[in-house]
Amino acid sequence: RVMEMLLSTKGITTCLFFSVLSLAAAIEIPLSVSQLPTITEQSHTQVAYPFDEDFTLRCEARGNPQPTFNWTKDGKPFDLLSDRRVVTSNNSGTFVIQNRGIISSFQGKYRCFASNVLGTAMSEEIELIVPSVPKFPKEKIEPLHVEHGDSVILQCNPPKGIPPLHIYWMNIDLQHIPQDERVSVSMQGDLYFANVEESDSRSDYCCFAAFPMLRTIVQKMPMTLKVSRSNFIKERKPKLLIPPESAGSSSSVTVIKGGVLLLECIAEGLPTPHLSWVKVMGNMPKDRAKTDNFEKRLKIEEVTAADEGLYQCTASNPMGRARHEFHVHVEEPPQWLKKPEGGVYSVGANLVLLCEAIGNPEPSIRWKLNGMPIDSRTFRGRISTREISLTNLQLQDSAVFQCEATNKHGTILASANVDVLNIAPLILTSDGENYATVVGYSAFLHCDIFASPAADVRWTKDDSVEPLSTFRYELNKNGTLEIKHTKKEDSGSYACWAANSVGKGAITANLDIRDATKVVVTPKSPRVLKAHSVLLRCQAEHDPHLERGFQLSWRKDGEELPTNATEGGRIILDRDTLFISSVVLEDEGVYTCVASTSLDSATAESQLIVLDVPDPPEDLQLSENQNRSVRLSWRAGSSHNSPVNESIVEFEENRWEPGRWQELTRVPGNATTALLALAPYVNYQFRVVSVNAVGRSQPSRPSLRYGTPPAAPDKNPENIRVEASEPNEMVMKWEPLKPLERNGPGLEYRVSWRQQGLHTDWSEETVKKHSLTVRNTPTFVPYEIKVQAVNHLGAGPEPNVTVGYSGED
Structure with missing residues (x-):
């Protein structure tokens, strides 16, 4: 039926969803096509x-x-x-x-x-x-005789090999020759002595050359250095050995952009010279520049154009200094600005190939055709340094064009295949493909086409010959039909039609639209007390045709939960339910039920909130220190989803009842500081307990100890009374002060008494216990009594008078 419709179509009507598929850009040509x-x-x-x-x-x-x-x-x-x-x-x-x-x-x-x-x-x-095996020549090296203070160079002259090359100077026992400001190895591998000492004498200076790429290490014949004592001190100003004097006061260095710049200065002299580096008229790149080999080498990594300029090394000692300047030039190998791009062209088309490259020095551009230089005399197109053009292309113009960009640092090659073809539409997608999606999703029906000239493409549905042309249909450049926001009625048979001046082609495709999967999780936001349990239930609906591939799974905070029981059975997944017993704080999070079919998936979430007592407050700090007060501050711990109602400040003192914590004050739950009223002569430490609707937190860690100075008592004993068990006797008793009421050392009680109504002087006695017996008193006579607390720092307030009776017969 599709082929009949295609063959009966005399012309192709232009509409929104017709498309000319351009093949000029580089594309993958089917291998079946020439x-x-x-x-x-x-x-x-x-x-x-x-x-x-x-x-x-x-x-x-x-x-x-x-x-x-x-x-x-x-x-x-x-x-x-x-x-x-x-x-x-x-x-x-x-x-x-x-x-x-x-x-x-x-x-x-x-x-x-x-x-x-x-x-x-x-x-x-x-x-x-093809490397040869690196070898040092067999040679006899004469001993080198020098005097103390002379400069010496022991030459390595390593053999050639594949880089990298690593040079090591060691003795015959393979112990490294120590290096410092005085003794060092150059980048060329020679061993330099700024001045020799008698301790440098030895007969086994060995140069080892290592070639990691060749897995080879070779050794030069040992060298002997004999240093004799000098008759005079050879102090002298520095002289540069690298670069040598023959290089003059300056030299030129070229480095490749992006590479590593290495500059080296090695000097001789006595005392040993110190090396330093500067960039003249500029700053060193701090993050990329460093010195090594005891300041004798400057290294700049990832060189940029900004690193170009004048660098100076200075060798100095108390006798003078020597300098050398390096003129650094940054160059770069060729890089493409624009590479020629080939493609598939139809007969009669025009062609322009561009080739542009940058580099330093500026690259030269050379064109080739099928691997051979282009002869401009016989080439029918136009050719310039950066462009080739051809008009009215013919089948015989098919060719591979090559462009090479070259400077002294390298060559880069770009190729452009120009395929001139005359071919009817070749539909690469199989005929009769079946597609399926769910309501609301997009459907993609493929129709991959190769054709030259480019093909006009259209899609039709069922028996209609009219192309699909509503806003929900979009034809992509590769011929694929995208149906957006699919509906049930989009199910059916579709046809892709392709035609150019050479011929025509068509395929069919079938589309099924299924119901979308839906899912709900209950409860939505459970709030669960710690150690209690919770059950989450997942209710899912899916298209019956998709039953075969239907699956349910659970995730916690995006991570999939295993389907078998976890944590010893505390968490149990049973297809559509998730049960958690003995809930812990770590169970809190977002639980997601995922319902998936072969075509779609749907998710629903439940936010599990775990309630618990607060975490203990942290970071207790003391401030505003006074004799009778101090400010306590803290940082609140997590409230575990239940707001803190209040915080309880407790104290412990280590003089009277060490280890016993007592409540001092309470503050509202949003407070994280409290001004504490304190008693004298107490060595306090404090802690804080937070309280929410679930319960009390564990106490915080104790604060530092805080001691208050002693003072006179603030109060006197209470409940003063007289007890008399014998005639002519009076026993006075009172409630003793509590430990925290003593205010200082040496607590005693000053007891005063006199017979009421006689206005005589007060009798007085000071005692440490909380009772006093007075004898030889008249029988059953009223007495005025006062008890005052005193300690080493003074007396308490003036006491009140209490009346009591002496004993009776």
């Missing part, structure tokens, strides 16, 4: 041959027809079959060099070419380094 070769894999641009292994140079390409491969070495054809040690593979440019015999002849610069009848692709140049 196409130019493209290099898909190659070895790194610089590689080293391992000593003990075979080596592979890689070059792979795709194309139709299947490409054939050939190589050049140092710009000349390289026959892979000319050496039996070279092993090739069918339909591949990759070859293996077997590690047999002398292989140094394989060192050179290689390039791979992949060709078919349409054109030739070219790899980047690959430099193959």
Whole structure:
């Protein structure tokens, strides 16, 4: 039916959801379509041959027809079959060099070419380094005789090898030669003595050269240095050994942008010179510049253009100084500003390829066609340094264009495949695909098309020939139809139609719209006391057609909970329920039920809030210290979802009742400070307890001790009374002061008495206990009695008078 409709369509009506799919941009051409070769894999641009292994140079390409491969070495054809040690593979440019015999002849610069009848692709140049085994020459090194204070250079002259190179100076027992401001190793590997001492004499100065890439360490023949005593002190001002005097007072250094700048100054002199560095007319980059080798080397990492300029090293000692200036120039290898971009073009189209690169020095640009330099005399297009243009492209114009940008720091290569094709729409998506989604989601029906010229594409539904054209339908550039906010009535059969001037094509697709999954969790926000239990229930609805893949799962704070019982059965998941017994504070969080099908998923959340007594207050601090008061401050602990109603301040003192905590005051729950009234002569410490609706917190950690100075008593004894068990006797008793009422040391009671109504002088006696017996009193006579508290600092307030009777018969 679709094909009948397609064949009966005499023209294509333009509407919102018709689309011309442009193929000019670089796209993946189906391998069934004739196409130019493209290099898909190659070895790194610089590689080293391992000593003990075979080596592979890689070059792979795709194309139709299947490409054939050939190589050049140092710009000349390289026959892979000319050496039996070279092993090739069918339909591949990759070859293996077997590690047999002398292989140094394989060192050179290689390039791979992949060709078919349409054109030739070219790899980047690959430099193959075949290292020889580094060796120091066997030589006899004469002993070096010098005097105390002379400068000395012991030369290493390491053999050549693949970097990096590490130089070590050691003795024959493999102990490192100590280095300091006086003795150091240069970047070239030589050992420098700013001035020698007699202790430098030894016969086993050995230079070791390590080549990590070659897994090799080689040793130079030991050198002998004999230092004899000098008849005079050879004090002298510094002289630079690196850079040498022959370099003059300044030199030029070039560094690659992004690389590491290394500047070195080594000086001789006596006393030993000290090195320092400055950037003239500028500042060092603090985060990237550092010195090492005892200030003899300046290192700047990740060099930028701003690091260009004049740098100066100064060697100084009390005898004078020496300087050298380095003119640093920052250069960079070529980098692309704009690379040529190939693509698929139809017959008659126009082509413009751009190639722009930057670098320092400015790169030169060179164009190639199918791996060969372009001859402007025979090339039918227009060619300039940065642009190639062709008009009215024809099938025979298919080619691989290469652009190389080169300066002294390197070469970069960019290739552009220009495929000129004349092909009817080739629909790459299978016919009769089945799609499904749920109500409200978007549906994507695919129709991947390759065509040249570009194809016009439209979609229809069921038996309609009218293209889909409402706001809910969107045709993407790749031919895919997106149906937004799907409804049940979107179910049905769809057809994708594609046509260009060469031909037509069509496929069908089926779409099913299912009900969306829904889920609810109850309770929504449970508030649970610690140690109690909670049950969460998940109620989900889903389309019956999606039962097969339906699943329920639970998450806590985004992390999935295992379906089996956890924590010894305290947390139990049973499909649609989640049960937590003996709830702890760590159980608090957001619990999510996830209901998922093969097409969609839905979630619902429950915020579990755990209630508990507050955490104890923290960080108790004392301030505003006075004789009778102090301010206590603290930081409230977590209230655990139940506001703090009040805070209780308790105290303990270590003189009368050590270890016993007593309540001192209470403050509102929002307060975190209290001014505490204190008694004299008490060594306090304090703690705070917070209270909420659930209960009391644990006490805080105690504060520091706070002692109040002694004072005279503030009060006198109470409940003064007279007891008489015998005639002519009077026993006076009273309630003693409590320990915290004593106010100071040496508490005693001053007791005064006289017969009422006689206005005689008071009798007085001071006692330590809380009773006093007076004898020889008249029988049953009223007495006025006073009891006053006194201590070493004074007496309490004037006491009240109490009347009591002496004993009776």
